[in-house]
Amino acid sequence: MNSAVAGSAATGRLAVPDAELAWERAGSGDPVVLVHGSWDDRRSWDRVVPALARAHSVVRYDRRGHSESTAPPGQGSIVEDAEDLLAVVDALAGGRAHLVGHSYGASVVLLAAARRPSAVRSVTAHEPPLFALLREDPAAAAPLAEAAGWMRRAAELIESGDAEGGARAFVEHVGFGAGAWEGLFGPEARATIVRNAHTWLDQHRDPDRLAVDPSALANAGVPVAVTTGTATLPTYRAVVAALTRRLPELTVLPVSGAGHAPHISHPDVYADLLLTRLRTGS
Structure with missing residues (x-):
């Protein structure tokens, strides 16, 4: 592990099986590890880190496989992502930490x-x-089918060489809603x-990516909270409801x-919520 330190901030690279992860750390106190979602990278947390730190x-x-981190050729899996996260906790957070994840990163955390x-x-x-939780829910059939169709379309566009078209299709029709490509993300984030x-295409091909079983946490002794936007899309609202039934x-x-994406759209509100959650554990 190589690192560069300036004051209370540090950056470096962590070797994990078949890859290297670019990381950074700020602040002091009880450790918190933030795990970003699909498509983006650790910079997506920029607006909440100062308050948390x-x-x-x-x-x-x-x-x-994202931005400054490497990945081997071949099909990846969410299990590898989970093991990477545990390696980060061991190497950079003293072996035990609060975990905060967004979207696919939330699945990794769970x-x-x-x-x-x-x-x-x-x-x-x-x-x-965790869209697999919705397969037995008739009320979620329509939004689930729509999301699945748009994910297939995003994959087709990327496979044909139109990465931007695939990204925009996902952002506006699966992830964040109409207008989000330019309304939520600036030029650097879009790039x-x-x-x-x-x-993301590699993740899309992983058969286990949406099927994390949360029931294993029911008796694990780990306090689990799900945050959800009051203006979120129907598919995510249905997943949160399914999780409450299982946990x-x-x-x-x-x-x-x-x-x-509250850490991007409402960073102050979200940071305050996280700080309260981390302080009280509820």
Whole structure:
């Protein structure tokens, strides 16, 4: 592990099996590890890190295959992402940390906590796309089918060489809603999304990516909360409802006015919510 330190901030690269992860850390106190979602990278947390770092040691990293992190050729899996996260906790957070994940990163956080509860002080997951939970829910059939169709379309566009078209199709029709491509993301963020399109395509081909079983956390002794935007898309609303049925002890925390990316659209509100959650564990 190589690192460069300036004051309380540090950056470096962590070797994990078949990959290297670019990471950074800020602040001091109880460790928190932030896990970004699909398409983007650790910079998506920029607007909430300063507030969190006033009370915590905040670690964030690019998941394998994203931006400054590497990945081997061949099909990846969400299990690899979960093991990477646990390696980050061991190497950079003293072996036990609060985990905060967004979207696909929330699925990674839940899986990591289920695989090794002893490494996790608490889980805060924002709208994990566990769409497999909706297959037996007739009320979710229409939005689930629509999301699946748009994901197939995004994959087709990327495979044909139109990474930007695929990214835009996903952002506006699966992830964040109409107008989000330009209304939520600036030019730099859009460029990052396009650069990471092929890593999303690899995730899309992983048969286990949407089927993380949250029931393993029911008796794991890890406090689990799901945050959800009050203006989020129907598919995510249905997933949150499905999670509450499977995890009776789950805490659901609404983010007023936000959608699927509160750390970008409502950073102050979301940071305050996280700080309260991390302080109280509920």
